[in-house]
Amino acid sequence: MEEEEEGEWRKLSIYKAARSIKRRENSLYNALRSIYQDSVFVGEISQLWPQLPLLANLRCGLWYSSLFHSTCYFKSTDGHTNNCSFSTSRLNLHVAHLAGQKGGCMIVDSTRKGKRFPDSMSKTIPIWTCVLNRAISHFRRDSNIHDAAPSPQDDNTDGCDEIAKDVSCDWDCSLHLPLWVPQTEKACIEEKLEEWTQQLKASGADIASLAAILKKPLRPLWISQKTVIWLNEVPHHDSWDFTPIILVSASSSNGASQHSTTSEFSWNYIPGAGDDEESWARGLTPPLFWNHVYDLINSGPEVCNQKVADIVEKSRVCRAYRGENAPQVRVKSLSNEEPSFASDNSNIEVDTKSSESFEISWLGSTNLAVGASQFATDVAGVDCILNCDQESISVSLASAEAYLHLPMVSSKFDRFSLSNKLPKAVSFAKLNLSQGKRLLVCCNNGEDISVCVCLAILMSLFDEKDTFDDGKSFNARHITKWDMRRRLVFICKFATNARPSRGNLRQVFNFLIGGKCILQSQDDGSDE
Template sequence: MGDERILSIYKASRSIKKRENSLYNALCSIFDDSVFVAEIAQLWPELPLVANLRCGLWYSKRFHHNCYFKSTDGHTNNLSFNTSRLNLHLALLAGQKGGCIIVDSTRKGKRFPDSMSKTIPIWACVMNRAISNHKNRMRGSVSVVEGTTNNHKENTEQDLLSWDCSLHLPLWVPPAERMAIENHLEEWTKQLETSGADITPLLSILKKPLRPLWISQKSVIWLNEVPDHESWDFTPLILVSASSSNGYLQQRTASEFSWNYIPGAGDDEESWARGLSPTLFWNNAIELISSGPDQCNQKVADIVEKDRVYRAQRGHNAPQISIKSLKSFGNIDNSHSEEILLDLKSTDTRSGENLSRDDSKVCWLGSSNIAVCSTQLAVNAFDVDSILNCDQEAFSACLKDQEACMHLPIVNSKFDRFSLLRNLPSAVSFANSQLEKGKKLLVCCNTGEDISICVCLAILTSLFTVEGCFDDGKSFRETCITKLEMRQRLIYICKFAVNARPSRGNLKQVFSFLNRESNSCVS
C-alpha cells in the first residue's frame, strides 16, 4: 500500500513537471524574451543583431548573422581558445559596422551563459593581442618611406600604444579564474598566430579594439543616457542574455491562457521543439501562441508536416520526422518537453525556406573546385559536375552523369563513433576520381556545417598541397599530418564556410584517417 502511494505521488509529480516544461511554455517563454531582445536592438539600431548558435537563434525573427561560441570553452577548469571556432567573420562584421549585438541565453539560473561570461571575452582579448602583435611586426619590418612625416610616425605609434589588449571580464568571474585565464593569454595568442588564420583584413577594417559589454533583463538602462556606439574608444560586442535568471516556472498570462516561464527555453532544441525550427516558429508565432497549451502540440505537428510536404513537392530533402520516447535512451534527464526526443538520424528541420541568409550560401573552398552546402541546396544541383552526399537520405541529383553522384550515409559521432572514419576512404577516392577529371565537386550533409566540413577537410588534406593545388595526393603520401597542420587546413575551410561547426568527435575521426593513410603510404 505504501509503495503504491509513493508510486502515485511520483506519477503525479512527473505529470506536473511535464506540463510545466511543455512545448507551449517553451514557445511562450521565447516569445516573451524576444520582446526584451527587440528593445535592446532598438537602442543601437545601426549595430547588426547576431545569434550565437544555436540557442540564440530562437530569440528574434530577424538576425543579420550568426556566430558560434561554446559555453564549454569557458567552463571552469576547461578554459580554452578554440581555433576551430575562430569566428573571424564576426570580427570583420564588428569592424565594418562599428560593433554588434550578440544574443544568447542559458537555462542554468545564471544571468549569462559561460559563452558570454568567459568564452567571448577570451576570444576578444586574443584577437586584440594578435592584431597588436601583427601591427608591431609590420612597423618593425617596414623601413621609413622617404617623405613620411614625423607627425605621421607619431600618430602610428600612438595608435599602437592605445590599442587595448587587456582582458575584460564581468565582475562575477572570481579573481582566481581571471588569473587562470590571464596566464593562458600568451599561449592562446601564439595558437592563433601559428594556426594559419589570415587576420590581415582586420588590420584595416577594425579601427578600435574589441571589447564586450553585458546586458541582461536585470540591467538598468536610462533611455535618455544611452551612449552612441561611435563615441566609445573600442568596438563594442554587446552581449545580450535574453532570459530572466530568476523566473523559472513563474506563472504568467498571455491572452486567455496562462503558462509557466522557462528561462533559456531555446536551448537544446532537439529535446522539446518537435521538429519546429526558429524560422518556422516566427512565421507562425502568433498562431502558435494563441492556440493555447492544449492545441499547441498538434499545431506544431501540422506546421512541421506542411513544411515537409512543401519541400518534398519541390524535390527537396524532406524525410519524415520520427519521435522517440526518452525511456529508450536509458538514463537521460527527461524533464523537458513531455518525454519526446527527435530521432536526429532521420530528421531534417532546416528546409531551404527555413535557412537564414548566411546558412543558404553554397560555399566554394577557394580555387579547389570543391563546394560545401546543406543537402537542401544540393538537391537542385547548379554549377557542379559531381555530388558527394553525406546525408542519411539519398536524393536524385540533376546531373548529366548519374554515376558522378555518390551517397555515403554518415551519421554524427554521437550515434556512431566510427561512421565517418569508415566512409572517408570511399569519400576521398570518389573525390579524387572526380577532381582529376577537372570536375567541380559538391559535398553536402544535413546542415552543411559538420560532417560535410569534415569530409572536405579529409579531401583537401589528402589530395591538395599546402598551397591549395590538386596533386592527386602526392605530397600527402610523403609526409605525416600533425594536428597543427590539420587545424590550419580547417581554418582555411572556415574562411569560406563561416558557419562551419565540426564536432570534436568527427574531427578526431578525420585525424585518425589521415594518420592511418599517411602511415600506410610511408611504410
C-alpha cells in the first residue's frame, strides 16, 4: 500500500515538474524574443511586394509587425478537418475591397501546432476566396443576362445563353487549396460550395460593389519560413491573372521549442508565440510591445517581466489621466503561489484582447454608431451614449438622461448578461432615436458586446431599408436567424472590426423572438 502511494506521489511530482519546465520554456521573454525573430521574416516577405497592404489575422497575427495596414478575422475553426464552413458572421468583405483597390494583399498569421500553416490559411481563407469568386461570377452573369435580355417581340434567347457563358468562362471559380490538403477533403468541400454561395447571396452582402472593384478573381498563395523564393524571379503582382491573397505563416514549423543562444542570453524559440496572449502577455499589447521592442529584447529574461509590468502600468496610468478605461491587470504566476499583479492595488482581471481598440463607426445613414468606450468622449456629433462597458466613463452631454451605463459581460462569463439588459438598452435607444438624436453604443473594445446591442436595436426599431420606424416592422414580422445574419452583414460593412461571439448572438436572437411583448409592455408603461 505504501509503495502504491509512493508511486502515485512520484507520478504527481513528475507531472508538476514537467508543467513547471513547460511554463518556464514558454516564459514571457521567450515569447517576445520568438515574436521578434519571426517578425524579421514577415518584414522580409512584405518587402517583396511593398505595394500590397499587410493585414493581421486577429488575434495572433497582430503581434508580428508594427506596420499593419488593417486587420481581418478568419477563424481556424471554420477550416478544421471534416468540419469546414463558410461564416456569414465573418465575411471580411473589407479585405476583398482592399485587395481590389491595391491589386492584392498579404495576411499574416501563425500557429503553435507544429504545422506550416494554421487551418485559417489552409482552408478557411481558400474557401472564402472561392465563395466570393462564385458569388461575383453569378452576379455578373445575372447582370449581363438582364442587360442583354431580348425584347418581347424577339423569341430567340440563344444570345442570352452565349452572354452567360462568356461572362463565367474567364472568371476562375475553382477551389484552390494547398497540396497538403487531401483530395478526399477537397472533394467534400467542393460539394458544399454552391450551398455556401447561396448563403452569401441570401445574407444581403453587397456583391455588386465587389464585382465592380475586383478586376481579377481572388486566389490564395502560401508562404512560410520553408518556402524557397528566388529573389531575382519574384513576379510583380500585376503580372498574375488573379488578385493574390498572399498568406504568410510567420513562425517556424519545427514543432518543439528550439534552444537559441546569443552573445548575452540563451532562450527557447516558441512557434506561434503570439497565440493565446492571455496566458503569457501579462497585460502587454502588440502596440506597447512594438513601442518598446528593443528595450524588452535587450533586457534579457531575468528582468523582462518587471520591465513589462512597468510598461503596462505606465500605459494604464496615462489612460487613466485621459479619463479612459484603465483597470489594473492580474497575471498568472509560474508557481503554486497566489497570482501576482502588474500593479499593486487591485485584483481586477482584464481581457488583454480588449486593449486593441478601434475608432467609432457610424452605421450607414442611421443615427447609430458603435465603437470602443475609450473613444466615446472624443466623438463629435453624438447626442447620447449607451455604455455597455464594465467601467463608467466621463461624458459631456446635454443632459444626464442622455447617458446610460448598462454594464454587460460576454456569454463566456454570464450566459444571460446581454438578454437581461437588452430591454433597457432598446428602450433607451427608442426614446432617443425617436427624437432624431444620434446614439453611440460602446463597450470595452467595440468588437463584440456593443455590436450585439446595435444588432438588437436595428432589428427592433428599424425596417428592412435601415430606416427608423419605431418598431412597427419588428412587431409585424416573424424574426429568423437569417434576418439577423443579414442585419449583421450590414453592421460589419461599416464596423469592419466587428467580432460578435456566438453566445452573445444567441442571446440577441432569444431576446428578439421574445422581445415583442417586452417592448409592448414598456410602451404601455408597465414593468419588464
